[in-house]
Amino acid sequence: MYIKTLTIQGFKSYRDQTHIEPFSPKHNVVVGRNGSGKSNFFAAIRFVLSDAYTAMTKEERQSLLHEGVSVAQTMSAYVEIIFDNSDNRFPTGREEVILRRTIGVKKDEYSLDKKSSSRADVMNLLESAGFSKANPYYIVPQGRITNLTNAKDTDRLHLLKEVAGTKVYEDRRTESVKIIEETDAKRNKVNELLDYINTRMEELEEEKEELKEYQEKDKDRRCLEYALYQRELEDVTEALEDLEEERATEVHNSNERRERFSGREQNINDIEKRISEARHKQTTATLTRQGAQDELNDYTRQRKELELAVDDLRAADARAGGKRTEYEAELGAVEKQIRDKEAELAKLMPQWEEHREREAEQRKALDATRARLNALFAKRGRQARYRTKAERDKFLRSDIASLEAHRTSQQTALEGARTALQRAEASREDIDGRLMQLDTSAAESRVQVQKLGEQLAKLQDESAKLKEQRKELWREDAKVNASRSHAADELKTAERALASMMDKDTGMGLRAVDSIAQRLGLDGVYGPLYRLFEVADSKYNIAVELTAGTSLFHVVVDTDQTASKVLDVMLKERTGRVTFMPLNRLHPKNPPLPNAQDAIPLLDKLRYTPQHARAFQQVFGKTCV
Incomplete structure (x- = not known):
């Protein structure tokens, strides 16, 4: 077993990736100038194989990373060693063993044969190959041999025991x-x-x-x-x-x-x-x-x-x-005298008409006589007035001219009088027509006045009847007010009894819901459940109270949006506590009714609006009496 290849990147002075190969199976000598990286080369091998670089702090990890003059900062470094395993010293069954250690500011990882591995597995593999913690002298760092030559005998004995x-x-x-x-x-x-x-x-x-x-x-x-x-x-x-x-x-x-x-x-x-x-x-x-x-x-x-x-x-x-009798007698005498005078006047009227006609004829005759007399006087005066015929003719012509002018003016006046007469006749006819219309309208007015008088009499009768009815209505109104006051007193008594059955917060909440619904104009707030039904028979009151319990004070609303609006105002004003029953969220699932004659569904004994059926099915749908 020996090292075949060593790869270093980002470790201390080795910024770029560096491959070092080949290595001899026997001895290898590393030669270089000062600062060329010889110590860092051996430090990289010790970094992977020894215990010298365990339990490091953040600063110690940072010191292992390359710190040069490059623009990019080195965030991680790794050292990879490839061993020749032809003698099968590493029990892996492969010809080569690739061991890599990667270190960063916040990480420290091992990989074995290019697979992630734990530090314990790597140490066990090295232990099996002879790289034991108990014998740390398989790598001899610089200065160790000098220390051994200068060591005491006991220290050397201890060292020999460790090496052996x-x-x-x-x-x-x-x-x-x-x-x-x-x-x-x-x-x-x-x-x-x-x-x-x-x-x-x-x-x-x-x-x-x-x-x-x-x-x-x-x-x-x-x-x-x-x-x-x-x-x-x-x-x-x-x-x-x-x-x-x-x-x-x-x-x-x-x-x-x-x-x-x-x-x-x-x-x-x-x-x-x-x-x-x-x-x-x-x-x-x-x-x-x-x-x-x-x-x-x-x-x-x-x-x-x-x-x-x-x-x-x-x-x-x-x-x-007694003056009345005298006045009546005097009135009778005056009326008799009036009748006598009227009879005498009727006898004298024909004579008066005859005398008037005669007077008119005599006046005409007198006028004609006066005209002839004047003509004679004028004729006699003309004869004495004019000396010659020419003067007389001139005077006559001027007189004729004046007469003609007078006749023309008279003719014009006559025409004007005739025209005025025609206008007067037309005006008289118009006035007669108006008079007839006025007479007709006066007659109609009299008829209308008579009718209005009759209607007034009827209206007065009706007014008397209406006054009587108003008095009756006043009495009925007084009775109704008394009944209303009585009912209001009973209602207050019932509300006090009801308030004693609920806690203070619920009572405040119900009053707040009524006030908020009235202020915001919310038609979807129907009120607490107990206001929305009536019990058909009073003997079922106890069954209803026991079945509903506190649900009687739950407020029924149409949708959950309406409940949210009321609830927001209540939370803002901090007025009591209530439970809402939004009809759009209620989906009651009631069990089938029992097939027994003595079992009566409690819903059948309640009278309520079909609009609120879901709420009552939710509360009373599972109960029979």
Whole structure:
């Protein structure tokens, strides 16, 4: 066996990978200048084969890595030795043995024949090849021979023993002697233990005889005890039967007393209910009596007002005295005179018409006479006014011209008068039409006024009826308010009783859930379970309470998102504690109902909305009564 190849990389001064070969099977001499790496070459071999580089610190590992002027820092190094194993000194069965050790700042690894191996396996293989820890002189470092020549005789003897390997045998002999001494001590202890066992066996034989005798006596004792126990059992059985009869009698009496107590308790509840109803009726009757008293006061006031009005009318009639008869007589005389005057006027009207026609004819004749007289006076005056015919003609022509102008103006005025007359006629016709329309509308207005009067009378009647209905409604409202107050009191009493059944945190949590749902407008919060159902028969109340337990106070919501919203607010405000039942997460699996006539599902005795069916199936679906 000898080293064939040595490969070094990153170890001390060997930065790059360095292959050193071939090696001679006999002797090899390493020659080089100072600092060329001769010591590091032998250190690399000792790094793999010896014990000198074990249990190193981080700084010591770092010192083994190459530290040169290169740019890249060396993170790991390895040394690989290839042995010629033709003499099969390494028991591997191969011609060559490849041994490598890799070291880094945080690692120290071995590989054997290019396979990862533990340090213990490598040391055992080297031990088998003669590289023993007990003989560390297979590698002689520099300065060791000088130390040997200068050593003392005892040190040399010790060294020779180590080199020859006799020290190993001395150590083993010392260990063997120690083991023999320990074995002798253990043998003495075993002998002592055997003596103790023999002594103990003799004692146990004596105890065995005593035990046999004790068992015979104990058998007799148990027979006697059995006889006594049997007699006592018979006596106790008889006494127990008597007690059982007494217990059955007491149970029967207790059941009867319980039934009487339940009946009396029910009677007390009924009486309290009747008392509550009587108080409610009394309150309602008091309110009704107050309303009737108010109506009576109104009617009394109206009666007094009517009586005072009648008294006033009677007093006014008394103050008038007998003047009414005189006024009536005077009125009759005046009416008679009016009738006489109207008769005389009817007789005089034809004469007046005749005189008026005659007056008109005479006025026409007078006007014609005056016109002829004026013409004669004018004719006579013209003859005396003009000296010549030419003056007369000139005057006549100017007079004719003025007459023509007067006639034209009169004609124009006549046309204007005719036009005005036509306009007046049209206006008169329009006014007549308007008058007719006004008469028609006045007639219609009178009809409407009459109808409105009738409607007013009907409305007044209806108003009176509505006032009566309003009074009735006021009375009903007072009754309803009294009923509401009574129900509110009962509700508060029930809530106080319910609050006493739950802990403080749950009560605070339920109130907080109601407040949060109202603030956030969450329609998916349906409230605690006990608000969502009614029991069809009160005799099942105990069964419902025992089955549901604290689940009665669980809050039913539509989805888990709604529960998360409410829960976030509650955690932020720190208001109580509740348990939510999201309907979208409930998947109740109820067992089949028993096929028995006396087993009734508890769900059949509850009234609830189908929307909340999952919650009730989750709580009550597995229970029958």
